[in-house]
Structures are given as structure tokens and as C-alpha cells.
Amino acid sequence: MAKLKSLLALFTLFTILVACSARKTPSTTPRTSTIIAKKTFGNFSGHVCDAERYSQLGMEIKDFAFCDSSLSYQVRVKDLIDRMTLEEKVRQLGDTAYGVPRLGLPLYEWWSEALHGVADVGQEGSKATYFDDIVPGATSFPNVINTVASFNETLWKAIGEVVSNEARAMYNLGHAGLTFWSPNINVVRDPRWGRTLETPGEDPYVVGVYAYSYVRGLQDIEGTENITDLNTRPLKVGACCKHYAAYDLDMWLGANRRTFDARVHQQDMVETFQRPFEMCVKEGDVASVMCSFNEIDGIPACADRNLLTDTFRGEWNLHGYIVSDCDSVKVMFKNEQWLHDTPEEAVSQALNAGLDLDCGFYYKNYTGNAVLQGKVRESTIDNALTNLYTVLMRLGWFDGNKKLEALGKSDICSKENIELATDAARQGIVLLKNANNSLPLNPDKHKTIAVVGPHANATEIMIGNYAGNPCKYTSPINGLSNYAKVEFHRGCGDVACKNESMIYQTMEAAKNADATIVLVGLALEFEREEHDRTDLLLPGYQHQLIEQVSKLSKGPTIVVVMSGGVVDLSHAKHSNDTQAIIWAGYPGQEGGQAIADVIFGKHNPGGRLPLTWYPANYTDMLPMTSMQLRPDDALGFPGRTYKFYNGSTVFPFGHGLSYTKFAYNLKKASRKVDIKLNKFQHCRDLNYTAGMFKPSCPAVKVEDMHCDEHIEFEVEIQNKGKMDGTETVIVYSVPPENIEGVHIKQVVAFKSVFIRAKETATVKFVLNVCQSFFVVNYNAYKLLPSGGHTVMIGDKVLSFPVQIKIKDH
Incomplete structure (x- = not known):
């Protein structure tokens, strides 16, 4: 009882401090107030509307309609907001929502991260997730660029499910929040971007499929996935698709994301930058989206409002x-100086555009004055809080979820979770070269191996960024030592x-080993948030290390590259001294085991590159x-990207080899679609190369169609080799010839198929038809062209024509 009285006294004191602070003229709210509050009360776990909890606070839960679970979320959220003063409302608009002690509403930290595992990333004092003796770590999966290389959406969702199970377990233990600002679904436009490792690659469709698959894994609770009222659909955790939009520059030769104005053609906005976000919202039912630092055509x-309210x-x-x-x-006020606003005008512009939550302190510091100055309505704040608290209702923050x-x-760092992390790393490894079938190595033949290079004993480097404490590490040396x-x-x-003096020792080791494995690549000092690259080369003397070791190696030389972005490996690709090249990305905590399993043939690689690997002179x-x-x-x-790039490559998008051979056979396919327009649908023009045939009805707007036409086909794939393996089937559509300004090809489907040796699937x-064969014209219309399209599987492994005929009414 004495302990309870002490807690109540502290809670009362905090209430007084909050009330006093709310009456002050807004200035700069220090992070220290958040830290004090969290040290006093800790991370809140459990649920708000607990009758016993209210009783301990000296309150009656029946006095608060927002805790009446018989009422709708809409009614409950309105009741909660209506009870707040303006000052109390404003204090809920930052990533640290201070709560309202007089209503029994506790502090809530919105900021947690789960890019490829539960992470403790965030500004000190305003992050919900932390590790200690109770929860020392969480499963660290491969970075996103690795995971996407599997082209396996079932795996993507499975990882999301494990991450959210661990996140919810940490919440129950008071070590995490319920809202996680992941995944990053920006398309990689330029190979120099420092955050490439966090992303699902360069194809907007693949990025979108990853987005909704991972989000569904994070958010969905079994049995509630298909509830029709999405404002009440329960959530395991709340995901966030970021950063919207046209964000893919951090810090490059003086240009930085806080002042960069991305001048984007609307054709590219529709076709590339917005498509993954649309898929994330429509098909993933994501709980939140995050807008980016940059301006787009002069507007932050x-x-x-067009990007946020009108579109989202x-x-x-x-x-x-x-x-x-x-x-x-x-940043809008300090760095961009947009419209030369005052801080009050800046927060008003953002609120009126539809931005609900400020990760920062500007909303909390200046929104009160903005209302008093008549720059924003209090009802706009109410709308923002409605969106926020409805999500918290769906998460069970108020009522719990049994x-x-x-x-x-x-449920954290379980044996099953660690094995999934290992398997994800294996599936994401891409075999780029395998001359004379040098891989896999044979443990009976290759008994002694030289393992050299700066990443040979990698641990922390393997987990990349936006990571927490992994359950454990298996370095490449650890993994290879098992074989x-x-x-x-x-x-x-x-x-x-930067120093070549150590290379001699590796050369001597290579002379005597049955095989040499050279582990090279990049690290966060070369590619990360706030740091873009200026070239596509391996750092320092790494290239010379590969060249000199491979020349003297007694056995085969295998180069393993750890990187998120692309590197020019032209010399190793063409050199007869380098027998094999593997891209391992940043493969997570079990990366060393996964690399070893691939090299020694326990796992037959099936990954494919989600990026075009350009030559080094591309950056010029x-x-x-x-x-x-x-x-x-x-x-x-x-x-840029395989969709438009017409130059030579080091390795193309979708490239990846296997230890076995697969043969394709087209069993059956529908090859013709006839579309007759009604009186409300109209033909649209397209630009054709001069002198080329132009259909009488060149195209129709996709949004004017019902879009219920489909093309079906079956592909028989035979594993003709001696090893079981996974074949990654990537399907592209190619638009009719001689339409100007459209993509070369685009991914429209993919599947990862496991086939045993000598068997067929x-x-x-x-x-x-609308989603797979559309083009985006110069005016940013999505159009379905009439004429001869092509369906292509892989890099021209198999293809067949599809004739789409559009008849005017």
C-alpha cells in the first residue's frame, strides 16, 4: 500500500508539472521532460481501460465513456478528445504523446522501428524500444535489399509475423511500443543512394508487393484479416510505409535531404514514386505513412495537401x-525556409495539409499559438487526434487483446525465429558467377580454405542499419569452420x-589452401542514412586484394561481396582467375552460416538481383x-533502372545463377483480349515513332475501365540437374513496339518455386490486363495500349505475344 501511495503521489506531481508546462508560452520542450516521465512511470504496457488501474489512480472507470467497450471506436475517440483542453490536445501531437493524467491517459511513445527486426533506434528519451537484461536482444533478419532478392512474398510475410510477435512480446514486457515506423519502401532511382540497403530495390511493383506483404505480416491478427470496417480491424502492431515521396537522396556532394527540392515529372510520380505507397495503403491496409524531408517541385x-489529404x-x-x-x-522552417514562414505558420501549413503527427517538437511547441492566431482550427487538431487514437484503439492500447x-x-530469439533468419539469408544470396561449376565446394576435397578480406570475420557489419541487438552472431569464419x-x-x-601491406599474408595463405574465399564490400561508413556514395567502386585496395590473391590461389577463388548498393566487379566477372562471385548483401545475424551453406552446397542459391549493377562510369x-x-x-x-536503362551492365536486374539447370515449357496461354468501349469510354492518343503503324484506337484510360479482363498462362519448369533447387520466376510485360517514351519492360509477376532434382513443377x-499491360504517358495518364504486347519470362528464357484489341463504340 505504501508503494501504491508513492506511485500515486508521483503521478499527481507529474499531472501538476504537465498542467503548469501546458500554460507556459510555447518555446522548446526539452527531451529531458520525457526522460523524467519515463523513469517515473516506465514504458506503459497492458491497456489503458483497466478498471483496477483506474481504481489505483483514485478514479472511477465508469466516469469515462472512452473506456466503455460497448461503444464504437468513433464515439469513444470523440469522447476522449472532447474531454481535453486545447493545451492537452497539443501535447499529444508529437512522437512523445504526454497523455492526460487527469483522465488517466498515460504517456505514449509512437516511435519504434522494425525494418528487419525489432530495433532500438531513435532519439534518446523519445524511443519506446530498449534492450536490457530482461530482453537482451531480438532476431535480426537480413537487410531488406537481401530479403527482396529472394523474390518470395511468402517469406516476406513470414518475417513480418515473427518480427511483430517479438515486438508484441516486448510490449507486454514493457520494452517496446505498438507503432513501428517500418518498412522503407522508396524506390532506388540512383545506385549512389546511401539507404539502398533499407529498401526493396528499383522496381516499383516489386517494392509494392514487398510493402504490403511485410505490412500484412506485421499487422494482421489471424481471423481478423478480412473485417470489412477497416477503421475497427484489430492490429498486432501498427506498421508505417515511408518516406513519401520521391525521396532517394540523403547527402551527396553538398546536396542534402533537408533542403533538396526534387523536381519530378508527374509521369514519374505516377509510374514510379507513388505506386508502392498506393499498394501499401490499398492492399496492405497500413496503419500509417510517413512523409519525407524533401520538397517536391517547391513544396515540402x-x-x-495534394500528396497527403487528397491522395492518401x-x-x-x-x-x-x-x-x-x-x-x-x-526543417520546413529552419532549413527550407518555405514561404519564409514563422514556426506557427509552418505547423499550420502541415496540419492543414493533413499531417497528423509531428516526430519532433514543433507541433507541441507552436500549435497552441497557431490556433490563437487563427492560422489553424482546433477541429483540424481534433481530426488529427481522431486518426491517432483510432489506431491505438485498433492496437488494443485501450482494451488489450487477449x-x-x-x-x-x-517468443523472442526462439530457435524457430533464428532458423527463419538463417533461411532468409540463404534465400537472399545471389550467385553472380560460377565458372566451370567451381561451386559448390566439396568438404571432402576442399578440407583447408583460406578465408580472407575485411569482411571475413564480420559481425555487426552484417546487420546493417536500423537494427537492434541481435540474439547472437554467426560470422563467415564461424559458418565456414563448420565445413x-x-x-x-x-x-x-x-x-x-587504405593500406596494401597486409595483402601479402593473404597471398601466402591462398598458395597453400584448397580454396580461397575473399570477403569484400562496403559498410555503413560508405552507405547509410545521411551519406550517399560518389562512386560504385570497392573501397581502397580491395580490388587489388581480389586480383592478387586470385592469381596465386592453388584452388578456386570465390569472391563474396557484402554491400547494400551495387559495386563494379567487371574485372572479377571477366577474370579467369576468379571462379565465382556471390552477393551476400548485409545478411543479418546468421549471415555467416548462410554464406557457408551456399558455398558448400547445403543450400542451392535461388536469389535474384533486385537492382541493376551499373559500370563505374555510370556516375559520370x-x-x-x-x-x-x-x-x-x-x-x-x-x-535509370532496368525499365529505362539502355546501356551495358555489370549484372542486370533479375540476374542470378543456380547449381542446377532449369528448363521451361509454356503449357497453355491466353493470347488475345478484345475490349469494346462503351459510350462513356474514349480512345486516347499515344505518340508513335514517325511512319510506324498506329491503331485506330491507340489506348484507353485505365481508370475508365472495369479492369476485369485477365491473361492466364501456365509454365512447366523441369529441374534437369542433380541438385534440388529454387527457381525464381520473374514475369515481365513488354509494350507494343514503337510507342515513344514508355518503359522497355516491367515486372508484372514473380514466384519462387522449389523443385527437386529431375522433377517438374x-x-x-x-x-x-489493366495492372500488367499499362503504360504511363507524358501527361501522367495510366493507359492500356492497343496492339501487340509481349509476356516475357526471365531474361528472354520464354516469351509469347498478347494481342490487345480496343474497339471504339
Whole structure:
């Protein structure tokens, strides 16, 4: 009883402090107040509307309608907001929502991260997630760029399910929040971008499928996935698709994301930058989206009503909240000096545009004055709070969720979770070269191996960024030691490899080993948030390390590259001294075991590159600040991403080898679609190459169609080799020839298929005609062209024509 009285006294004191602080003229609210509050009360777990909890606070729960579970969420949220003063409302608009002690509403931290595992990333004092002796770590999966290389959406969802189970378990233990600002679904436009490792690659469709698959894994609770009222659909945790929009530059030769104005053609906005976000909202039912720092055509993304309210809520019907990238509202005032606003005007612009939550302090500091100055309505704040508290209702923060309350410490870093992390790393590894079938190595033949290079004993480097404490590490040396005797030499002092004096030792080791494995690549000092690259080369003397070791190696030389972004490996690709190349990305806590399993054939690689690997001189062709995707012959610019790039590659998008051989056979396919327009549908024009045939009805707007036409086909795939393996089937559509300014090809479907040696599998694809064969014209219309399209599987492994005939009414 004495302890309870002490807690009540502290709670009362905090109430007084909050009330006094709310009456002050807004200035700068220090993070220290948050830290004091959290040290006093800790991370809140359990649920708000607990009768015993209210009794301990000296309150009657029946006095608060927002705790009456018989009422609708809409009624309850309105009751909660209506009870707050303006000052109390304003104090809920930051990533640290201070709560309202007089209503029994506790502090809530919105900021947690779960990019590839539960992470303790965030500003000190305002992050909900932390590790200690009770929860020392969480499963650290491969970075997103690795996971996407599997082209396995079942795996993507499974990882989301494990991450959210661990997150919910940590919440139950008071070590995490319920809202996680992940995944990052920005398309990789330029290979120099430092955050490439966090993303699902360069294809907007693949990025979108990853987005909704991972979000569904994070959010869905079994049995409630298909509830029709999405404003009441329960959530395991709340995911967040970020950063919207046209954000893919951090810090490059003086240009930085806080002042960068992305000048984007609307054609590219529709076709590339917005598509993954639309899929995330419509098909993933994501609980939140985050707007980015940058301006787009002169308007900050977080103050653009067209992007936020009109698009997210109007066109795409978001059921959730919109949050800023951290301090974006402050950046609008301090860095961008947009419209030369005062702080009150900056917060008003963002609120009126539809930004609900400020990761930062500008909303909490200046919104009160903005209302008094008549720059924003209090009802606009009410709308923002409605979006926020409705999500917290769906998460069970008010009422709890009995299905999830049993999750605890045993669900974190379990044997099953660690094995999934290992399998994810294996599935994401891409075999780029395998001359003379040098891989896999044979443990009976390759008994002694030289393991050299700056990443040979990698641990922390393998988990990349936005990571927490992993359950454990399995380094490449650890993994390879399970198969052979290892002689280890770094060859470089560190990843920068600025000194070549250590290379001699690796050369001597290679002379005597049955095989040599060279582990090279990048690290967060070269590619990360706030740091873009200026070239596509391996750092320092790493190239020389590969060249000199491979020349003297007694056995085969295998190069393993750890990186998120692409590197020019042209020399190793063409060298007869380098037998094999593997891209391992940043493979997570079990990366070393996964690499070893691939090298020694326990796992047959099936990964494919989610990025185009350009030659090094690509970076000389156009500055990173140019947002252009399509080629420009006048500038000598060959375009960006496989969809538009017309130059030579080191390795193309979708490239990846296997230890076995697969043969394809088209069993059956529908090849013709006839579309007759009604009186409300009209033919649209397209630009064709001069002198080429032009259909009488060139195209129709996709939004004018019912879009219920489909193309179906079946592909028979035979594993003709001696090893079981996974074949990654990537399907592209190619538009009719001679339409100007459209993509070369685009991914429209993919499947990862496991086939045992000498066996055959049949894979069926059903393609929606509107979604698979559309183009985006210069005016940013999505059009379905008439004429001869092509369905292509892989890199021209198999293809067949599809004739789409559009008849005018």
C-alpha cells in the first residue's frame, strides 16, 4: 500500500508539472521532460481501460465513456478528445504523446522501428524500444535489399509475423511500443543512394508487393484479416510505409535531404514514386505513412495537401495516421525556409495539409499559438487526434487483446525465429558467377580454405542499419569452420582498406589452401542514412586484394561481396582467375552460416538481383540531383533502372545463377483480349515513332475501365540437374513496339518455386490486363495500349505475344 501511495503521489506531481508546462508560452520542450516521465512511470504496457488501474489512480472507470467497450471506436475517440483542453490536445501531437493524467491517459511513445527486426533506434528519451537484461536482444533478419532478392512474398510475410510477435512480446514486457515506423519502401532511382540497403530495390511493383506483404505480416491478427470496417480491424502492431515521396537522396556532394527540392515529372510520380505507397495503403491496409524531408517541385512533402489529404485519404482511402519524418516540420522552417514562414505558420501549413503527427517538437511547441492566431482550427487538431487514437484503439492500447497477451520472453530469439533468419539469408544470396561449376565446394576435397578480406570475420557489419541487438552472431569464419579448416587473414586493416601491406599474408595463405574465399564490400561508413556514395567502386585496395590473391590461389577463388548498393566487379566477372562471385548483401545475424551453406552446397542459391549493377562510369553521366528516369540521347544519358536503362551492365536486374539447370515449357496461354468501349469510354492518343503503324484506337484510360479482363498462362519448369533447387520466376510485360517514351519492360509477376532434382513443377499465372499491360504517358495518364504486347519470362528464357484489341463504340 505504501508503494501504491508513492506511485500515486508521483503521478499527481507529474499531472501538476504537465498542467503548469501546458500554460507556459510555447518555446522548446526539452527531451529531458520525457526522460523524467519515463523513469517515473516506465514504458506503459497492458491497456489503458483497466478498471483496477483506474481504481489505483483514485478514479472511477465508469466516469469515462472512452473506456466503455460497448461503444464504437468513433464515439469513444470523440469522447476522449472532447474531454481535453486545447493545451492537452497539443501535447499529444508529437512522437512523445504526454497523455492526460487527469483522465488517466498515460504517456505514449509512437516511435519504434522494425525494418528487419525489432530495433532500438531513435532519439534518446523519445524511443519506446530498449534492450536490457530482461530482453537482451531480438532476431535480426537480413537487410531488406537481401530479403527482396529472394523474390518470395511468402517469406516476406513470414518475417513480418515473427518480427511483430517479438515486438508484441516486448510490449507486454514493457520494452517496446505498438507503432513501428517500418518498412522503407522508396524506390532506388540512383545506385549512389546511401539507404539502398533499407529498401526493396528499383522496381516499383516489386517494392509494392514487398510493402504490403511485410505490412500484412506485421499487422494482421489471424481471423481478423478480412473485417470489412477497416477503421475497427484489430492490429498486432501498427506498421508505417515511408518516406513519401520521391525521396532517394540523403547527402551527396553538398546536396542534402533537408533542403533538396526534387523536381519530378508527374509521369514519374505516377509510374514510379507513388505506386508502392498506393499498394501499401490499398492492399496492405497500413496503419500509417510517413512523409519525407524533401520538397517536391517547391513544396515540402509534409505540407502538400495534394500528396497527403487528397491522395492518401481521398484517392487511396488510408485508414490510419500520417506522421512526419523526424523534425520535418522544423526543417520546413529552419532549413527550407518555405514561404519564409514563422514556426506557427509552418505547423499550420502541415496540419492543414493533413499531417497528423509531428516526430519532433514543433507541433507541441507552436500549435497552441497557431490556433490563437487563427492560422489553424482546433477541429483540424481534433481530426488529427481522431486518426491517432483510432489506431491505438485498433492496437488494443485501450482494451488489450487477449490473443496477444500470452506473448513473452520465450517468443523472442526462439530457435524457430533464428532458423527463419538463417533461411532468409540463404534465400537472399545471389550467385553472380560460377565458372566451370567451381561451386559448390566439396568438404571432402576442399578440407583447408583460406578465408580472407575485411569482411571475413564480420559481425555487426552484417546487420546493417536500423537494427537492434541481435540474439547472437554467426560470422563467415564461424559458418565456414563448420565445413573445413579455416586459415584467416584480413588482408586489409578495415573496410576502407587504405593500406596494401597486409595483402601479402593473404597471398601466402591462398598458395597453400584448397580454396580461397575473399570477403569484400562496403559498410555503413560508405552507405547509410545521411551519406550517399560518389562512386560504385570497392573501397581502397580491395580490388587489388581480389586480383592478387586470385592469381596465386592453388584452388578456386570465390569472391563474396557484402554491400547494400551495387559495386563494379567487371574485372572479377571477366577474370579467369576468379571462379565465382556471390552477393551476400548485409545478411543479418546468421549471415555467416548462410554464406557457408551456399558455398558448400547445403543450400542451392535461388536469389535474384533486385537492382541493376551499373559500370563505374555510370556516375559520370548525370548528377544524383537529377530525378530523370528516362534516357536522354542529347545528354548522352542512358536512363535509370532496368525499365529505362539502355546501356551495358555489370549484372542486370533479375540476374542470378543456380547449381542446377532449369528448363521451361509454356503449357497453355491466353493470347488475345478484345475490349469494346462503351459510350462513356474514349480512345486516347499515344505518340508513335514517325511512319510506324498506329491503331485506330491507340489506348484507353485505365481508370475508365472495369479492369476485369485477365491473361492466364501456365509454365512447366523441369529441374534437369542433380541438385534440388529454387527457381525464381520473374514475369515481365513488354509494350507494343514503337510507342515513344514508355518503359522497355516491367515486372508484372514473380514466384519462387522449389523443385527437386529431375522433377517438374507447373506454375500458373493470372495477369490483370489493366495492372500488367499499362503504360504511363507524358501527361501522367495510366493507359492500356492497343496492339501487340509481349509476356516475357526471365531474361528472354520464354516469351509469347498478347494481342490487345480496343474497339471504339
